[in-house]
Amino acid sequence: MARHMTIINANVLDVKNGTHELSTVKIEDGIISDIETQDGFTVEEGKDILDIQGKFLSPGFIDTHSHLVMYSNFRRQLNCSPDNVSSIEEMIEKFIDEKDEVLRDGWLRGYSYNEFELAERRHPNRFDLDKVSTEIPIYVQHSSAHMGAVNTKALEIMGVGLDDEDPQGGRFERDENGQVNGVLFEFPALDKAKAVLPEIKAEDLADDIEDGIKEYQSRGITSATEMCVGLLNGINDWHAVLEYLKRPQHFRTRFAIDYKLLLNDEAFLGENGESIKEKLENLSKGFATLGGAKFFNDGSIQIHTAALREDYHDGTKADDTQFTDEELMELYTHFQKLGYPLITHSNGDKAAEAVIDAYVKTKEYKRTDIQNRVEHLQTVNQEDIQKMVDNNIGGSFFMNHIYYFGDVHKAKFLGPERVKNLEPVRWAEDQGMTSTIHSDCPVTDISPLHSISIAVDRRTRNGDTLGDTQKLTRPEAYRKMTLDAAILNGTEDKEGSIEVGKYADFVVLSENPFKESKTLSDELVQMTIVDGKIVYEK
Numbered sequence: 001m002a003r004h005m006t007i008i009n010a011n012v013l014d015v016k017n018g019t020h021e022l023s024t025v026k027i028e029d030g031i032i033s034d035i036e037t038q039d040g041f042t043v044e045e046g047k048d049i050l051d052i053q054g055k056f057l058s059p060g061f062i063d064t065h066s067h068l069v070m071y072s073n074f075r076r077q078l079n080c081s082p083d084n085v086s087s088i089e090e091m092i093e094k095f096i097d098e099k100d101e102v103l104r105d106g107w108l109r110g111y112s113y114n115e116f117e118l119a120e121r122r123h124p125n126r127f128d129l130d131k132v133s134t135e136i137p138i139y140v141q142h143s144s145a146h147m148g149a150v151n152t153k154a155l156e157i158m159g160v161g162l163d164d165e166d167p168q169g170g171r172f173e174r175d176e177n178g179q180v181n182g183v184l185f186e187f188p189a190l191d192k193a194k195a196v197l198p199e200i201k202a203e204d205l206a207d208d209i210e211d212g213i214k215e216y217q218s219r220g221i222t223s224a225t226e227m228c229v230g231l232l233n234g235i236n237d238w239h240a241v242l243e244y245l246k247r248p249q250h251f252r253t254r255f256a257i258d259y260k261l262l263l264n265d266e267a268f269l270g271e272n273g274e275s276i277k278e279k280l281e282n283l284s285k286g287f288a289t290l291g292g293a294k295f296f297n298d299g300s301i302q303i304h305t306a307a308l309r310e311d312y313h314d315g316t317k318a319d320d321t322q323f324t325d326e327e328l329m330e331l332y333t334h335f336q337k338l339g340y341p342l343i344t345h346s347n348g349d350k351a352a353e354a355v356i357d358a359y360v361k362t363k364e365y366k367r368t369d370i371q372n373r374v375e376h377l378q379t380v381n382q383e384d385i386q387k388m389v390d391n392n393i394g395g396s397f398f399m400n401h402i403y404y405f406g407d408v409h410k411a412k413f414l415g416p417e418r419v420k421n422l423e424p425v426r427w428a429e430d431q432g433m434t435s436t437i438h439s440d441c442p443v444t445d446i447s448p449l450h451s452i453s454i455a456v457d458r459r460t461r462n463g464d465t466l467g468d469t470q471k472l473t474r475p476e477a478y479r480k481m482t483l484d485a486a487i488l489n490g491t492e493d494k495e496g497s498i499e500v501g502k503y504a505d506f507v508v509l510s511e512n513p514f515k516e517s518k519t520l521s522d523e524l525v526q527m528t529i530v531d532g533k534i535v536y537e538k
Contacts, residue, residue, distance in 0.1 A: 002028055002029055003027075003028070003029050003030065003532060004026075004027065004028055004048045005026075005027040005048050005049075005050060005504070005532050006024060006025070006026050006027070006044075006046075006048060006049050006050070007024065007025040007026075007027070007050045007051075007052060007057060007506075008024050008038070008042055008044055008049060008050070008051050008052075009022070009024075009038070009041050009042065009051050009052055009053050009054055010022070010023055010024070010025055010052050010054075010055070010056075010057040011023075011054060011055065011056045011057065011512070012025065012035065012056075012057045012498050013056055013057065013058045013059070013498065013512075013513070013514070014497075014498075015058075015059060015475070015478055015479050015482045015483050015496070015497050015498075016479075016483065016497065017475070018473075018474065018475030018478070018514045019514070020056060020512060020514070021037055022037070022038045022040070022041075022054070023035055023036060023037050023038055023057075024036045024038055024042075025057065025498065025504075027504040027532040028532075029532070030503065030504050030531035030532040030533075031501065031502070031503065031504060031532075032498065032499065032500050032501065032502050032503075032504055033500065034500060035498070035499075035500060041053075041054065050534075052508050052526075052527070055508050055509060055510055055526060056508070056509040056510075056511065056512055056513065057498065057506050057508060058220070058482070058498075058506060058507045058508075058509055058513070059482045059483070059495065059496055059497050059498050059502075059505065059506060059507075060220060060221065060222025060223065060482075060495070060505035060506055060507050060528065060529070060530065061219070061220045061221045061222065061223075061448035061481045061482065061485075061507060062221070062222070062223045062224070062436075062481060062482060062485035062486055062489065062495065062496060063216070063221050063223070063224040063225065063438065063439070063441075063446070063448065063481075063485075064224075064225050064396050064436040064438055064485045064488055064489065065225060065227050065375055065396045065398075065436070065438035065439075065440055066224060066225070066226070066227060066438065066439055066440060066441040066442075066446055067145070067226065067227055067228060067231060067232070067440070067441065067442060067443075068209065068212055068213070068216070068224055068226040068253070068441075069205070069208075069209060069212075069226055069229065069231075069232050069237050069240065069241070070145070070231055070232040070442060071212050071215075071441050071442040071446065072205075072208040072209045072210075072211060072212025072213070073200065073205060073208045073212075073232055073233075074111040074112070074141075074442050075208070075211065075212060075215075076102070076104060076208065077102055077104075077109040077110055077111050078091075078094060078095060078098060078102045078108070078109070078110035078111070078140075079110070079111065079112065080110040080111060080112055080113035080140055081111075081112040081113070081114070081143065082114055082117035085113065085118070086117070086118065086119060087118050087119035087120060088118055088119075088120050088122075088124045088128050089119070089120075091110070091113065091118075091124060091128075091140070092128060092129075092131050092132055095108060095110070095129075095132040095138070096132055099132075099133075099136075103136070104198075105198035105200075106136070106137070106198060107136070107137050107138070107139060107154075107197065107198060108132065108133065108136055108137070108138045108139075109138070109139050109140070109141075110138075110139075110140040110141070111140070111141045111143075111442060112141070112142075112143045112442055112443070113140055113141075113142060113143060113149075114142070114143045114302075114404075115142075116302070116405075116408045123142075123147075123149055123173065123183045124140060124149045124183075125149055125173070125175075125181040125182045125183050126149070126150060126151050126152045126154075126155065126180075126181055126182025127175075127181070127182075128149075129149065129150065129151035129152075129182065130151050130152050130153075132151070133151070133153070134151070134152060134153060135153060136153065137150070137151065137153045137154035137157050138150060138151040138153070138154055139154055139193050139197065142303065143404075143443055143444070144299075144300035144302055144303055144443060145231070145300075145440075145442075145443055146185070146186055146187070146190075146299045146300040146303055146305060147183070147184055147185045147186065147189075147190065147300075147303050147305075148183075148184050148190055148193065149182050149183045149184065150182045150184065150193055151182060152182065154182075154193065154196075155180065155182060157196045158192045158193055158195070158196050159192070159196075160172070160180060160192055161180070162179040162180045163178075163179060163180070164180060166189070167188040167189050167191075167192065168188060169186060169187070169188040169322060170184070170185055170186035170187060170188030170189035170190070170191075171185045171186070171189060172184060172185070172189060173185065185299075185303060185305065186299050186305050187296065194233070194234065197233065199233065199236050200233050200236055200240070202236065202239040202240045202242070202243040203243055204240075205233070205236065205237070205240030205243075205244075206240050206241075206243040206244035206247070208240075209240065209241070209244045210244065210247070213250075213251045214536070215446070216251070216446060217250075217251065217528045217530070217535050217536040218522075218525065218528070218536050219446055219447055219448060219449075219522055219525060220448060220449070220507030220509075220522075220525045220528055221446070221448060221507075221528075222251065222252060222495075222503075222505035222506070222507070222528060222529075222530045223251070223252035223253070223254075223485075223489075223495060223505065224251070224252075224253060224254070225253075225254040225255075225256060225291050225489070226241070226253060226254070226255050226256065226291070227256050227291070227294060227343070227375070227440075228256055228257075228258050228294045229241060229255050229256065229257045229258060229261070229294075230257060230258030230260070230261045231258060234261070235261055235265050235267055238257070238261065238265075238267060239267075241255060242283065245280065245283040245284040245287075245288055246283060249284050249285060249287035249288070250530050250531070250533065250535045251287065251530060251535070252287050252288070252495075252503075252505070252530070253284070253287065253288045253289075254288070254289055254290070254291035254489065255280060255288065255289075255290060255291050256290075256291035256292050256293070256294040256343050257276075257290075257291075257292075257293060257294060258294055259293045259294060259295050259331065259335065262293055262335070262340075272338040272339050272340075273290060273292075273293075273335075273338055273339030273340040273341070273367070273368065274339050276290050277289055277290040290340075290341075291341070291343065292340050292341035292342055292343045292370065292372075292373070293335045293340040293341070293342060293343065294343050294344075294345070295323070295328075295331065295342070295343070295344040295345065296322055296344070296345040297321050297322050297323055297328070297344050297345060297346045297351040297352075297354060297355050298319065298321055298322055298345070298346055298347055298348050298350075298351035299319065299322075299347070300347055301347050301348065301378060301379075301401075301405070301409065301413050301414070302405050302408065302409070302413060304316050304318075304319065304413075305319050306318070306319065306347040306348035306351065306378075306379075307319050307320055307321045307322075307346075307347075307348040307350040307351035307354075308348040308349060308350055308379060309348075309349050309350045309353075309379075310418075312412075312413050312414070313411075313412060313413055313414055313415030313418070314412050314413065318348065318350065319348075320350075321350060321351050321354050322351075323354070325354060325357070325358065328354060328355065328358035329358050329361060329362060332358050332359065332362040332365075333362050333365050336362060336365040336366045336367060337365050337367065338367075339367040339368055340368070341368050341370040341371070341372060341373070342359065342372040342373070343372070343373045343375060344373070344374055344375065345375045345376060346374050346375065346376060346377065347376045347377075347378050347379070347398070348378070348379055349379040349380050349381060349384065352374050352377055352379075352380050352384055353380075353384060355374050356374060356384060356387050356388060356391075356393060359372050359374075359391065359393055360387070360391050360393075363391065369490060370489070370490045371392060371393060371394035371434060371488060371490070372393055372394070373393070373394045373395055373396065373488070374388065374393065374394075374395040375395065375396055375398075376396070376397070376398040376440075377395050377396070377397050377398075377423070377424075377435075378397070378398055378401060378422055378423055379414070379418065379421075379422065380424065381421075381424075381427075382424075382427050382431065385424070385427050385428050385431050385433050386431055388433055389431050389432055389433050392434075394433070394434040394435065394488045395428070395433065395434075395435050395436075396435060396436045396437065396438050396488070397423045397424075397425050397428070397435060397436070397437050397438070398423065398437075398438060398440055399423055399425065399437035399438065399439075399451050399454050399455050399480075400438075400439045400440065400443075400444040400445075400450075400451055400454060401422065401423060401444075402422060402423055402454050402458050402459070402460060402466055403444075403450075403454045403459065403460055403461055404444050404461060406419065406422065406458075406460035406461070406464065406466050407460045407461060407462045407464060409422060410460075410464065410466065419466050419467070420466060420467035420469070420470070421467055421470060422466060422467065422470075423437075423455075423470065424467075424470050425437065425455055425470060425472055425477075425480075426469060426470040426471060426472060427470070429472060429476055434484065434487055434488050435480065435484065435488070436480045436481070436484055436485045436488050437451050437452070437454075437455050437477070437480045437481065438451065439451055447521075447522055448481045449513070449520040449521055449522060449524060449525070450520065450521060450522070451481065452474070452477040452478055452480070452481060452513070452520055453477075453519075453520040453521075455471070455472045455476075455477035455480065456471060456472055456473070456474055456477050456520075457471070458470060458471055474513065474514050474516065474520075475514055478513060478514065482496050482497065483496035483497045484496075503530075503531065504529060504531060504532035505529065505530050505531065506527075506528070506529040507525055507527070507528050507529075508525075508526045508527035508528075508529070509524040509525060509526065510523075510524050510526050511524055525538065526538045
């Protein structure tokens, strides 16, 4: 039996032109079948009639870069973000107070601490975490997701001795005696912790994902890209994704998969991009698909592991890229021959340049119409962007960095001049690059409206403004989370704007988001609709 819905008295947003018009929107089987302009408000009743009483009907937000699986699991750990923990001392107290609630499979875990927001202005180490427990292993992840800290018990389980050498590509912080102090930098060091963390049952992690999606929907998000299956718990992430997709779907997902899993795990033996795409789409009845193969070519600016062309403002020498040029060429050739879109993390301009060049040099092997992408792009210049445009390479800017880390980037990492062009979205817009903005949740909060406001205002947490010349207008920034996001995903024929023939995926807002006087925040979100069904209502 066909499903019908008619939405009346809707101020329908036109994201292409930044306007709105009072309209009636008709939906059949989850697809927009007709849009009729209204002369004025009407009164209709019926079980298939949704009267939104002049509120603003927007296309649902499309999140192109976050870590849904990790975020969903983190919600059952201790929140160590600046909004919840102000000092290492408070972190210790909260671990002790909430031990019974956050203890899971014999471990205590926390997420999203930021040393620059802690009163001590340093990382927690094993000596701090040992005050919570010397018998229970503890692992706390940094907000960047590129580092973390463990207690002495965890080091013991990891098999890391206090005098061990640094792993290649990562490092251990050390105390005044030169011994490992429990602070781990970059994935080769973090992997030693991940290798001994308890496996999360697929059913349990699938439950976490369902709960996490509800939070996404409450922010008006109807579609999201999980940017690295495997980042949380290796192959167990993949098993949990498959378990989740067996369940009724009310959210659209794209899954980018860690290239190391694709290369090395038997679950992907004999698979290629098309076969995995078909598996995801069939299992989810069309709600999920493949995002691509995910790579990391550098680390994070705020922990000095990004690959920059120039050294850091505080004099620290910039790290090199995580891959050599030859390694990138070999990997990109291999995965493109198998039909995978390529997605590569590059915070620094040196890392991004290497990725762009490798994409260009291997483009003859590309087998998919979905654009290869460069992620974060925090410090690229106009020449980098133009090369991306000329070679049909897309990208997404880590816009939330301006607000959450802009102050410390200005003072310590990039300096007052370079920081003016941090996240150069205006250059990308003017040069015609296919681009979006993102939160990288759980690195920063998942809020499309806040990300849009950051792109417009470029205001830091302390109220400074970084780079007036890089600001976007509200309609331009809004498109980055709607239509431009669909273009980057290759789904602009199905979503991203309110047009006949597209998905009935909407967010209902209380105010006009294009109006300059209106504050853009999650308070505006009144309702979220996916596939013509209400999935969230305030």
